[in-house]
Amino acid sequence: MKYTTEITVDLPRDEFIKKLDNPENMKHWQRGLVSYEQLSGTPGEEGARMNLKYKMGKRELEMVETIIKRNLPEEFHVTYDAKGVHNIQKNYFKEEDGKTRWISESEFQFSSLGMKLMAFLMPGAFKKQSMKYAVDFKNFAEKGISVLDDQ
Template sequence: MKYTCEITIDLPRDAFIEKLDNPENMRHWQQGLLGYEHLSDKPGTEGSQMSLRYKMGKREFEMVETILKRKLPDEFHMTYDTKGVHNTQRNYFKDVDGKTLWVSESEFQFSGFGMKLMAFLMPGVFKKQSLKYLEDFKAFAETGKSVLDNG
């Protein structure tokens, strides 16, 4: 399953990248993030990995992020792996009149009957979640609004 989401953030690209590239900020725009742990000696570099723990509803799960390509401020690609799901995320950042256009391409591969069935029956759930992360990042980057303020 593949799809693309995009959003314009009212920040210059360098300020946008500074907020996006700080893992401490993830908790402010990734609803359900419980924590993260760097698994590599050089965090944030190509090939480095980070473990991310989330809670969605009553379900807790962990995924591993691997950075594939880091060519900031233009692009940043990574994979996310958890049980039954492999997600490749390609992010592109363009300067548009002092604002930043974030284009996010997602590609999901599923293993296991349950995940394949869920993807077939509810493909919109994945895109909706991706778009929510972009919208929550926009709110955080532009106004400082954190998803932590909701509860």
């Protein structure tokens, strides 16, 4: 399953990248993030691996992020691996009149029957979740609004 999301953030690209590239900021725009832990490599660099833990309602989710390409400020590509799911995310950042257009291409590969079924029955849920993170990042980056304020 593949899809693309796009959002424009009212910040110059260098400021946008500073906020996006700081792992301490993730808790402000990644709703449900409980913790992150560097597993290997140099944080933020190609090949670096980080374990991410989320709590969504009563469900707990754990995944490993691997940076596969870091060519900032133009692009940043990562993979996310969780039980039954491999997600490849290619992020592109375009400077446009002092704003930043964030284009994110997502590809999900499912290995478990349950996840394949969920993707088949609710494909829009994945794109909706990706857009939610993008909107939450936009609110944090532009206005300093943290998802932690909702808890």
